[in-house]
Amino acid sequence: MKKVTIVFLVLIVLFLVAGGVFYFRASRAEKQGFEGASNTGRIKGDVKIAGDNYIMYWPLADSSIFEKNLRQEGWLREWTDDGGNYADRLAKFCAGKFDIIVLPVTEYVFHGKDCNYPGVVVVALSESSGADSVLAYRDAILGSDTRDPQVNDLNNANLKICVTPQSPSERVIDIGITDFDLDQLKGTNSWMVESNGSSDALKRFQGGECKAAVLWEPDVSRALHMPGVVEVFSSAKFKEYIVDVFVVQRSMVTGDLDKVTSFFRAYYKTQQYYVDNPEEMLDHMEKSYKGMDDPPFKNRDEIRKALDRAVWFDAEDNCFDWFSVDVLGISYDQRREKMAETVSRVTRLMMKSGDLLADPIGGNPYMVTTRIADTSKGEQLDFITLLCREMLQNITTPGASVLVERQFSKVTDEEWEKLSVIGKMTIVPIEFRSGTSEMTDTGRGAIDTEAVFALRNNYPDHRILIKGHTAYSANDRDIRKCGEAAENILLSQMRADETRSYLISAHQFDPNRVRALGVGSCDRLERYPGEGDLSYKSRLSRVEFILIEDS
Known part of the structure; x- marks a missing residue:
């Protein structure tokens, strides 16, 4: 009986040892990517990626699905979170410590x-659409005014604004300053309260x-x-x-295509999985953030x-x-190279x-990104074209991502008056012949080069x-009597109409999108600090573009 027991115990021990060896080997095999790994079936090395805790980077940083997909391609993920220190990220990238970095293109x-741009922008990851925003205490920018806030309400040098320097939040303020002529914020940072992150x-x-704060x-x-x-203003407005x-080392794009292509195959496979299973993505993210000491998101709703x-x-x-890749079956002219x-x-x-x-790029964006090959001229295929042809080999017609301008419904003048104003844009110097509504070549050129691109591409919605507007005349020196100068009202209306007609006829703007209104000299123009009379007088006759948001 004792011998049987001993033999039985020995068999159990041997079984446990064998099971342990099998488990160890299986775990090691899974870690090394034996199951499903491409080519040799073995791990070829690490992909070193750097970013921060921005939510759109989460799949790269902590998704087990991405980790698995990348491992099946034969690579292991090595992620570094530098807390949003872009200068340090770039310094290490320049030194070759990272293969790929993710960050705002700015x-x-x-x-x-x-360090002379050692990497190439090869893929657009995401775009902020409200994730970056300027907020303010209402009474600080509007007082007792009950209207909705506008971008121009920030134009106050005495308004203290909390901003994180050299970050997307500073760029949001820069957009306000340049696109909406916040002149009191130009050339000085006296209004800025420097912050260390949002x-x-x-x-x-x-x-x-x-x-006010940019968060x-x-x-x-x-x-x-x-x-x-x-x-007041957010990235949803532009x-x-x-x-x-994604910025990839140039040496990888030119010399290690397998590594780069494997990375993006795994990335897009992960993205498609989460698009098909959004609630599972939220489950994974919630679990991931709960494990952090100081999670950026406290609950599922915030995520x-x-x-x-x-x-x-x-x-x-x-x-x-x-x-704008030259994909087979797609006309190159159908798309922009955004x-x-x-x-x-x-x-x-x-x-x-x-x-x-x-200008650090000397007017040449291809110092930073890739120029797509023109295959009609027999040019050698570039990396992005090769990647796209693999990713989209079954697509023969463009999908919803092809640019189609929004169609605006027709609204009455009364309905226009009820719509929300986003802000008055920086004035484009549109020139007309004196005393007429005839636009000069210089005036049309100003619209072509300074207005159309921003209105169509940066503010398309x-x-x-x-x-x-016209300058003050002898009949309306007193702003309270400006309505009596009918000739100024008429001239300003004709000039606004001419500008509207030019946008529609020359640039195919939707007529329902654009309204013309002449106000003569009834609207005061604020002087720039220290501005002389002659300079001020020269700016009075003007055409303004005001962005309006549908309710």
Whole structure:
């Protein structure tokens, strides 16, 4: 009996040892990617990626689905969160410590110049659509006025604004300054209360250190629950400025295509999985954030709201819109190359705001991103075209990502009056022949180069009120009597009408989108600080573009 027991025990021990060995080998095999790994079936190395805790980076940082998909491609993920320190991220990227970084394209243009842009923007990851916002205490910018806040209400040098320097939040303020002529904020930072990230800006805002703040999610949602706080301006109001991108080392794009292509295959496979299973994505994210010591999101609702304030770009968006790839069966002329345009635009933005003293790309966006090959001319295929042809091999016609301008419904003048004003844009110097509504070539050129692109591409979802003004005449020196100068009212209306007609006829703007209104000299124009009479007088006769939002 004892011998049987001993034999039985020995068999159990041997079984347990064998099971342990099998489990160890199976676990090791899974870790090394033996199951489903491409090519050799073995792990080829690590993909070193750097970013921060921005919600749209979560799949790269902490998704087990992405980790599995990348492992099946034969690679392991190595993620670094630098807390939003873009300068440090770029310094390490320049030193070759990361293969791929994710960050806003503005910050790559700004920080990458210090080491001559060692990487290439190859994919647009996402775009902020309300995730970055300027908020203020209502009474600080409007007093007792009951109307909705406008961007121009921020034009007050005495208004303290909490901002995180050299971050997307500073770029939102830069957009306000340049696109809406916030002249009192130009050339000085006396209004800025420097903050160390959005959470710090929110604390200062709550403590009264500033009366306005530029925040990002989840702090935007938290601030909007504070009594008396209103949203003045957000990234939901404009497009193609706050765009997050993948930047890949040039040496990888030219010499290690397998690694780069494997990475994006895994990434897009992960994205499609979560698009098909959104609640599972929320489950994974909620579990992931709960395990952090200081989670950026406290609950599922905060995660959902933050995701709703961003646009996640897929392979079609990138191939058809952002890079205008020459995909078989698709006319090249059907699409814009939005990435190159965005690089140029944000560079001009930072030059106008003073963040850049000179153009670091010399007017050439392809220092930062890739020029797509023109296969009709027999050019060698570039990496993005190769990637797109693999990702979209079954697509022969463009999907919803192809640019289609919004169609606006017709509204009456009374309905126009009830719509919300976003803000008055920086004045475009449209020139007319003296005393007439005849637009000069210079005037048409100003519209072509300074107005059309912004109105069509950066603010495509807004109606436009074209407001004509004239200088004061002998009959209306007193602003209270301006209505008596009928000739000024008529001339300003004719000029506004002419501007509207030019946008419609020459640039195919939707007629329902644009309204013309002449006010003569009835609307005062604020003087710039220290501005002389002659300079001020020269600006009085003007045409303004005012952005209007549908209710």
